[in-house]
Structures are given as structure tokens and as C-alpha cells.
Amino acid sequence: MASGFTRPFEAIDHQALMRAHVPPPEYFETDWLLGPEEIEARQLERLRARARRAHDVPFFRSRWEQAGFHPDQLQCLEDLWRAPSYTVDDLRRSVEAHPPLGDYQGASIDNALEEPVRLFMSGATTGAPRPTLYTQWDREAGAILMARALYLQGVRPGDVVVNAWAYSTHNGAFAFDEALHKWLNCVVLTTGTGTVTSSRRQVELAHQYQATAILTTGDYLMHLASVAKDMGLDPKKDFNLKALPNIGDRELLEETWGVANYQSYGFHEVQWVALECPERQGLHIFEDAFVVQIVHPETGERVPDGEQGSLCITEIYKTGSPQFRYNIQDLSFLHPREQCACGSWLRRMGPFAGRADNMVKLRGVNVWPEAVGEIAMDDSRLERDYFVRAFREGNRDEMVVHVVTRADAEQHAAIAADVAARLKERLGVRIGVELAAPGELDAWTEMHSAPKPKRFRDERST
Missing domain, CATH: 3.30.300.30 (ANL, C-terminal domain)
Structure with a gap:
């Protein structure tokens, strides 16, 4: 420890981190194949610990007291339904009442010398940006989740990857960068968006360095395909892409680039929540890190398996700012728990189907x-x-x-x-x-x- 402050690499026990959240490729040989009882027993243990920490955060303590909920009531996973949910509107009101960070953070800028933190904000696609403080544990654990997803989608240790997401106040580009560099030893070409590095130059770099993936939106990846064709390059034959971790028109992406595309889901505060395996029978939820529920978009009441509703997410892996029954208002559905043809018993959800608040x-x-x-x-x-x-x-x-x-x-x-x-x-x-x-x-x-x-x-x- 340095004199007077803790450096980020000193802030966490990396061996404990890897035991709690196994990185790839080991993850797919171990925790990916756990049985239902083991999955749910660990979920409950982590859920109860997360609730106790969240209870110390004013935003949650106040809401829970008003609803008559206390962490001690969590005796089984079903008891999570007793806790009140909240939406992005509640977070915005919190920021307005307690600027600039609100009262929902589980970490503090003032304590950064002792506990290193990073501050990122949502992309504001549905309103004012939401600030979130991440502890070093949050960043590293979140990066492991993203590394798992990238690995399953085809990225391999040591690959060259173009990161064309926007390096800004948003979490996305940095989260990908951390996952690729720290947990997959990938060489990351940090091009940023087309306004930072021209589309033509991005195509040149992907071609010259034989990148195995170009991280960006599906729409922009299709734009790069068009630019490549204008340059006399064939997206299927003249590139080394082996993974399409891009959200967009699957059929069009696969037809254009000649690589399989798997659906995934995540959001600003928690990084990657779920992704599809090659069997394409739904998106597997990382249940060592999340409990996912589906609620009615208007009433917030429980919705049966298979019926579309709003995703209500509880993360059980972070040490900083909690997300505890966060009604993110993204539409999806849950499959009943059953074993996938890939061998995993992890709960599966449907793909993102739109915004409830839109x-x-x-x-x-x-x-x-x-x-x-x-x-x-x-x-x-x-x-x-x-x-x-x-x-x-x-x-x-x-x-x-x-x-x-x-x-x-x-x-x-x-x-x-x-x-x-x-x-x-x-x-x-x-x-x-x-x-x-x-x-x-x-x-x-x-x-x-x-x-x-x-x-x-x-x-x-x-």
C-alpha cells in the first residue's frame, strides 16, 4: 500500500475474485455446468449479503422502510418479491434532490484514496444520464462477465480486436477494453467511433491487423461493410472476423460478414447480464451475478414464465452502487429453468424486445x-x-x-x-x-x- 492511499491493484484480492466469478475459458468447464440447486443456493447467499450492504445506502433504506421490507426477510429467493422495485425515474429524482450523484450510490468520491472508484454515466438514450460509481471490485468482476460473453461469441485470448465504441463518459467502451485486455490478453485497437477515427481508417486497421472482431453497434458494423466494399474489399473473404458481438439485424450481419451472431443483453450499471449460446434457445443469465425477474410494465406485478414484461434486475456481485430490483423497463421474458442442449442449467431469458417506457x-x-x-x-x-x-x-x-x-x-x-x-x-x-x-x-x-x-x-x- 502506498503512503496515504490504496492503489487499484491493491484494492482487491484477485484470487478471491476469480473464485467468486470464474473467468473464461475455465468458466465454461465449471460454473456454466452447475446444477439448479447449486446455482440457487449460491444466488440466495449472495442476495442476502447484497441486501445487507444495500440497506446502508439511503436510497434503498428509505424505500424499504416505507414498504416494510428488511434484508432479514430474505429466507429464500421467492422472498425477493417482497422488496419494492424502482425505475430510472426514481434515480433521476434522486439526482435532482441530491446532486450530482443522488443518494443511491454505494461508494463515495470522497473516499477514493481508500477505495478507488470510477464514475461513468448512462448514454441518455431515454433521458438525462445516470451517474454510477464503480469500485475496483465492480470493474474487475464486470470485466470478467464481459470476457465470458466475448469468449462464447468467438473472441479468443491473444486476438486483435477493434473497439469502435465511444470512449466517453459512458461505461461501454471502457468495459469492453478492460474485459479484452485484462481477462483475455487481447490486443485492443482503440479506434473509438467514426467521428474519432474515420470509417475508412477503421476498415484499414481491421484489415491490416487481421482483427477477429469489431466492437460497435450492428448498424455501424454494416456501415463499415459498405465502406469496405467501396474500397474493393469483401467483408466475408478479406477480413479475419471470427466473432460478431454486435446487437443488430442478425440475418443481415451474418449474411454480410459470414460469421455467426449471438444475441446478448446488458446495460450501463451492470455490464453484461446474459447471452445466447450456439444452441440459440434463449440468453443464459450469469446467475453468479444476477437474479432476473419479469414484471408487468404498468403494475409492476409478477409476470408468468414465457410472458413478456419488463426486466427487473438484481445484481449480486458488486460492492459499490447497488441495483436491487431495478425495473430497467426493457421488455423480455423468462424461460422456465430447464437444461439447455449445451448442458447449462442457467436460467434463460428472451432477447431484448423494446422499451416499456417508449x-x-x-x-x-x-x-x-x-x-x-x-x-x-x-x-x-x-x-x-x-x-x-x-x-x-x-x-x-x-x-x-x-x-x-x-x-x-x-x-x-x-x-x-x-x-x-x-x-x-x-x-x-x-x-x-x-x-x-x-x-x-x-x-x-x-x-x-x-x-x-x-x-x-x-x-x-x-
Whole structure:
């Protein structure tokens, strides 16, 4: 220990960390194959310990006291339902009342000499950014979770990987970097987004260094494929990609790059929660680190297995800022616990299906912008890019989807009419359609600068 402060590498016991959260590839030979009783016994032990620490955080203690909940009530995993949930709106109110960090942090900037911390913020795709403090344990354990996911998706120790995520106040790029460098010994080319390193240069680097993965959004990876073709390169034949850890149109990504794409799920505060194995029977949840529940988007009540609802996440691996029954308002569902064909008994969830808080009630019909975009783009004349706007016109709510095409202008009216008809048939409500040229939506989607593309803007209150 240095005089007067603890350096990050001194802050944790790395052997204890690796026992608690086994890194890859060993993880897939051990904890990945645990039986249900072992999985749930460990979950309960860690859940109770996490609840005791969270009880010391003012945000949670106050809410729990109001709801009549205490950590001592956690005698089994079912008892977790007794704790109140919270949403991002509660976190925003906390920040407003206790700026700039809110009262939900389980770590302190003032104590950084004794306990090193890092501060990151959400990408603000659904509102004001949320600050989160991470202890050194949180960073290292979270990096192990991400390394597991990258390994299962095809990244191997010693690989060269292009990291084209935005290095900013957001957690994403740094979390990938830490996972790759610290836990897989990968050589990371830190290109950042297209506004930092041009798309052409990113393609050159991936080709020159024979990168096995390019970490970015699926949309931007498809843009890089287009740039590569303009440079005379074939994405399938002239690159060394072996993994597609990218969220996007699976069929299009696989067809373009010739590599398997596996779905995954995670978010700012906790890194990687779940991912798909090659059997593609759902996303395996890292249950040494999480307990996942599904609740009704409006009532918060429990939803049966197989039924879509809002993800309610409890992390059981961190030592800093807790996420304890965090209703993240991402839509998905849970599979019943059963053994996957890959051999794992880990609980599985469905893929991300949109945002519960993005729902727009349009003339009595519940409409999700993500669904609008997917239906609209089901046309070979359109690119994989869209943006949805909700606005007030006259005395009623309206919605328009902006889609991208390379077709000649004389075809635009027919394309727009076809898309509008398909939306009306599938959703039962009229939605406006406007066409744009490639690149015209970039200012709205922030595709080349944001951690993930923005797809929706609610203008009804502006």
C-alpha cells in the first residue's frame, strides 16, 4: 500500500475474485455446468449479503422502510418479491434532490484514496444520464462477465480486436477494453467511433491487423461493410472476423460478414447480464451475478414464465452502487429453468424486445417504436436505419417513422405507401412514413457518436 492511499491493484484480492466469478475459458468447464440447486443456493447467499450492504445506502433504506421490507426477510429467493422495485425515474429524482450523484450510490468520491472508484454515466438514450460509481471490485468482476460473453461469441485470448465504441463518459467502451485486455490478453485497437477515427481508417486497421472482431453497434458494423466494399474489399473473404458481438439485424450481419451472431443483453450499471449460446434457445443469465425477474410494465406485478414484461434486475456481485430490483423497463421474458442442449442449467431469458417506457398509446393502440422500425424496414428497397417521432397534431397523438432508401426519387411515393400500408395492417393504426437518403438520419440517431443509436423521440411535451 502506498503512503496515504490504496492503489487499484491493491484494492482487491484477485484470487478471491476469480473464485467468486470464474473467468473464461475455465468458466465454461465449471460454473456454466452447475446444477439448479447449486446455482440457487449460491444466488440466495449472495442476495442476502447484497441486501445487507444495500440497506446502508439511503436510497434503498428509505424505500424499504416505507414498504416494510428488511434484508432479514430474505429466507429464500421467492422472498425477493417482497422488496419494492424502482425505475430510472426514481434515480433521476434522486439526482435532482441530491446532486450530482443522488443518494443511491454505494461508494463515495470522497473516499477514493481508500477505495478507488470510477464514475461513468448512462448514454441518455431515454433521458438525462445516470451517474454510477464503480469500485475496483465492480470493474474487475464486470470485466470478467464481459470476457465470458466475448469468449462464447468467438473472441479468443491473444486476438486483435477493434473497439469502435465511444470512449466517453459512458461505461461501454471502457468495459469492453478492460474485459479484452485484462481477462483475455487481447490486443485492443482503440479506434473509438467514426467521428474519432474515420470509417475508412477503421476498415484499414481491421484489415491490416487481421482483427477477429469489431466492437460497435450492428448498424455501424454494416456501415463499415459498405465502406469496405467501396474500397474493393469483401467483408466475408478479406477480413479475419471470427466473432460478431454486435446487437443488430442478425440475418443481415451474418449474411454480410459470414460469421455467426449471438444475441446478448446488458446495460450501463451492470455490464453484461446474459447471452445466447450456439444452441440459440434463449440468453443464459450469469446467475453468479444476477437474479432476473419479469414484471408487468404498468403494475409492476409478477409476470408468468414465457410472458413478456419488463426486466427487473438484481445484481449480486458488486460492492459499490447497488441495483436491487431495478425495473430497467426493457421488455423480455423468462424461460422456465430447464437444461439447455449445451448442458447449462442457467436460467434463460428472451432477447431484448423494446422499451416499456417508449410505449405510445396511439388512438387507443399500444405502439412500441422499435416494433414500428422493424416492420417498416421489412422491405428490400430500404436500408437498416430508421427513426420514430411521436408528436401532437391538432387534438391527437401522431407518429411518423423516417426510413432510409437509396432508391430513385420517383420511387419514393410508392415505397412510402407500401410501408404505411404494412404498418396499418400489422399494428391496426395509421403511422406516417417519410423517406430519407443514407446519412440524413445520423444527426437524430447519433449513430457515429453515441454509445448506441437513438431511435425514438417523443415531441409531445415540447
